[in-house]
Amino acid sequence: MKIATWNVNSIRTRAEQVTNWLQANPVDVLCLQETKVVDRDFPRSPFEDLGYHLYISGQKSYNGVALFSQTPMSDVAIGFSSLLGDAVAEFDLQKRAIAATLEDVRIVNLYVPNGSAVGSDKYEYKLQWLQVLHDYLKATGDRTDKICICGDFNIAPDDRDVYRDTKDTDIMASPAEREALQTQILDLGFIDIFRKFHEDGGHYSWWDYRRGGFANNRGWRIDHHYLTPALRDRARHCAIDIAPRRLERPSDHTPVVLEL
Structure with a gap:
């Protein structure tokens, strides 16, 4: 089973790039973030014509997540409220989470908030969102022990994952964000599977459009x-495909592909 994650930064802008990539890389499941379109306007036909089943949760201009699968998926759930109830409904107003099951694997596709700037209201929201994610993952773990979480986490786990030395004031690399990644996800037993295959630094999945x-x-x-x-021992490979980032008008992110 091949599972890819890709923040496409607008599916309507990059529908052709995604269809071309899928034709060259026919993964079993593609997890998209930042689709930036309401469900009724999602460009379904190019992907359905390739044989993919689509499961989407979008909003206008911002956020949005989707799952494309060559085989129908089961138990599709949108947002955190599906497991945690109305108490966390405010965290589902932004469309950032969708999950479904393929074979025996529960796939959770996430678009973690960026946080804007350390100490800002958006930063505090990000930390709260990660706490809700922790509760959601615990509830998911009560149902199955075979879970793949993937997506744009907007956090670089350590300095190997950034082209330069980071400062405590850097969004996506601040101590509180990295601590949240540890306590809210890794301490539940989840493994950064990319590190199983690549222990060295210098591997990147996002490059700022600015300043080259x-x-x-x-x-x-x-x-x-x-x-x-x-699932750890079932992982055969995990790699970043930088080819789409070389295209004209690309997303600022590029796909990361896991093979189980």
Whole structure:
């Protein structure tokens, strides 16, 4: 089973790039973030024509997540409220989470808030969102021990994942964000499976559009796959495909592909 995650930064802008990539890389499941379109306007036909089943949760201009699968998925659930109830409904107003099951694997596709700036209201929201994610993952773990979480986490786990030395004031690399990644996800037993295959630094999945970020390889690794221990030994490969970032008008992110 091949599972890819890709923040496409507008599916309507990059529908052709995604269809071309899928034709060259026919993964079993593609998890998209930042689709930026309401469900009724999602460009379904190019992907359905390739044989994919689509499961989407979108909003206008911002956020949005989707799952494309070659085989129908089961138990599709949108947002955190599906498991945690109305108490967390405010965290589902932004469309950032969708989950479904393929074979025996529960796939959770996430678009973690960016946080804007350390200490800002959006930063505090990000930390609260990650706490709700922790509760959601615990509830998911009560149902199955085979879970793959993937998506744009907007957090670089450590300095190997950033092209330069980071400061405590850097969004996506601040101590509180990294601590939240540890306590809210890794301490539940999840494994950053990319590190099983690549222990060295210099591997990036996002490059800023500004200041020649990609041309100068000023990147960050913020798009991840996390697996429960029950899936660790089933992982055969995990790699970043930088080819789409070389295209004209690309997303600022590029796909990360996991093979189980």
